[in-house]
Amino acid sequence: MKTSALSTLGRRTALPPISWLMQTALTRPKLISLAAGFTDNATLPVEISRRLLNDVLRSPKTGRPALQYGITAGETHLRELTARHLQKLDAADNRAYLPERVMITGGSQQLLYMTLEALCDENDIILVEDPTYFVFLSILQSRGLRARGIRLDRDGIDLVHLETVLERLKKSGELPRLKALYLVTYFQNPTGVTTALAKKAGALKILKKFERAAGHPIYLLEDAAYRELRFAGDDTMSALTVRGAADRAIYTGTYSKPYAPGARVGFGILPEPVFTAVQRIKGNHDFGTANLLQQPLARALASGEYDRHVAKVQRNYSRKARVMKQALAEHFPKSVEIWESGGGLYFWARLPKGISTGMKSKVFSAALKNDVLYVPGGICYADDPSRRKPDHEMRISFGSASVENIRKGIKRLGKVLKKFVK
Numbered sequence: 001m002k003t004s005a006l007s008t009l010g011r012r013t014a015l016p017p018i019s020w021l022m023q024t025a026l027t028r029p030k031l032i033s034l035a036a037g038f039t040d041n042a043t044l045p046v047e048i049s050r051r052l053l054n055d056v057l058r059s060p061k062t063g064r065p066a067l068q069y070g071i072t073a074g075e076t077h078l079r080e081l082t083a084r085h086l087q088k089l090d091a092a093d094n095r096a097y098l099p100e101r102v103m104i105t106g107g108s109q110q111l112l113y114m115t116l117e118a119l120c121d122e123n124d125i126i127l128v129e130d131p132t133y134f135v136f137l138s139i140l141q142s143r144g145l146r147a148r149g150i151r152l153d154r155d156g157i158d159l160v161h162l163e164t165v166l167e168r169l170k171k172s173g174e175l176p177r178l179k180a181l182y183l184v185t186y187f188q189n190p191t192g193v194t195t196a197l198a199k200k201a202g203a204l205k206i207l208k209k210f211e212r213a214a215g216h217p218i219y220l221l222e223d224a225a226y227r228e229l230r231f232a233g234d235d236t237m238s239a240l241t242v243r244g245a246a247d248r249a250i251y252t253g254t255y256s257k258p259y260a261p262g263a264r265v266g267f268g269i270l271p272e273p274v275f276t277a278v279q280r281i282k283g284n285h286d287f288g289t290a291n292l293l294q295q296p297l298a299r300a301l302a303s304g305e306y307d308r309h310v311a312k313v314q315r316n317y318s319r320k321a322r323v324m325k326q327a328l329a330e331h332f333p334k335s336v337e338i339w340e341s342g343g344g345l346y347f348w349a350r351l352p353k354g355i356s357t358g359m360k361s362k363v364f365s366a367a368l369k370n371d372v373l374y375v376p377g378g379i380c381y382a383d384d385p386s387r388r389k390p391d392h393e394m395r396i397s398f399g400s401a402s403v404e405n406i407r408k409g410i411k412r413l414g415k416v417l418k419k420f421v422k
């Protein structure tokens with residue numbers, strides 16, 4: 001008899017690498033975690049949410065629909081407001097922003113997962129930034145999908161490398177397995193990099209060139225989770241604004257980062273036939289995201305409370321990023337290269353090559369011993385057999401730690417690094 005009745009996926013799904021880090025942070029109260037990707041507790045919209053929920057539940061007329069099942073693709077008003085919101089961000093006016101193309105999901109995480117379910121069979125290939133969002137890599141691992149990393153520059157992926165990888169896949173006969181290029185385009189997790197619009201357009205053009213050999217469309221999956229956490233520079237337009245991209249760009253966004261992760265409301269704009277496939281899959285998952293959570297959010301967007309709140313959140317992260325920048329300049333060895341960001345929650349630190357930051361490294365254990373935690377860069381790299389995984393980098397977050405703890409944490413980490421780096 002077999003010892004377990006688990007499916008292939010059930011058996012294969014590995015413990016996410018971040019679980020241990022999160023557990024450690026919770027069980028050691030003195031530890032300063034610069035690892036967590038959490039948003040700042042201090043700016044979560046408690047008052048606004050109470051008021052809006054009260055409004056929703058004020059009368060049976062408004063309360064009942066919120067407590068009833070809803071539409072699988074999302075609450076109609078929230079879909080309209082989301083379409084308008086995105087259209088405003090992109091300052092665009094094309095058919096990409098129709099509310100019918102908007103899907104509301106249980107966080108954008110659910111949308112990323114379902115998009116892969118809709119597009120990929122086991123062994124299919126997804127191109128990712130090198131490095132990328134490690135939970136996305138966990139989905140690939142769980143679903144038996146393969147990843148190929150595309151080198152990342154300070155303004156997005158290296159398009160020459162993208163083309164080289166595609167040529168290689170074509171030569172090896174694997175191109176028909178390639179379904180999408182996944183890019184975290186704003187203040188990327190983990191590096192803080194924002195992808196230039198020209199790079200999105202360039203990538204779409206290159207992907208299109210290889211579609212004939214692939215035998216099907218190759219999508220650009222644009223994850224804009226951190227877009228609204230911008231505190232410096234101008235916004236960059238999304239791939240939806242690129243001419244001819246309406247049927248190849250899949251855009252995912254979220255109300256988690258700018259508003260409340262606990263509301264678990266994400267959204268996306270999807271072209272056909274992906275939209276219909278994802279909608280059906282979502283029907284099987286949950287019949288639709290909780291109305292009780294969608295309705296207050298719709299009210300926040302409609303009343304302008306959402307925009308006012310986002311402005312406050314941006315100011316808060318701007319200050320915390322500034323504090324982190326100053327602390328890094330003061331305490332980190334000069335040979336550590338820092339990639340600062342004009343938004344999001346993260347800075348990326350690159351130690352000289354050869355100095356490992358991995359969970360089993362001396363640097364990591366020394367940091368832990370000194371009660372400070374970071375995300376080792378290595379876990380953000382896909383299992384790509386065509387290159388060795390770099391492991392000399394770290395993601396440090398200014399999101400959830402207080403200003404005081406950012407200063408203290410960077411000081412502790414700097415002291416540790418000075419033992420290993422000149």
Ligand SMILES: Cc1ncc(COP(=O)(O)O)c(C=O)c1O
Binds near residue numbers: 184
């Ligand atoms: C790059 C990126 N995409 C998507 C998500 C998913 O967020 P949510 O499901 O809260 O929308 C996260 C969360 O940390 C993220 O970092």
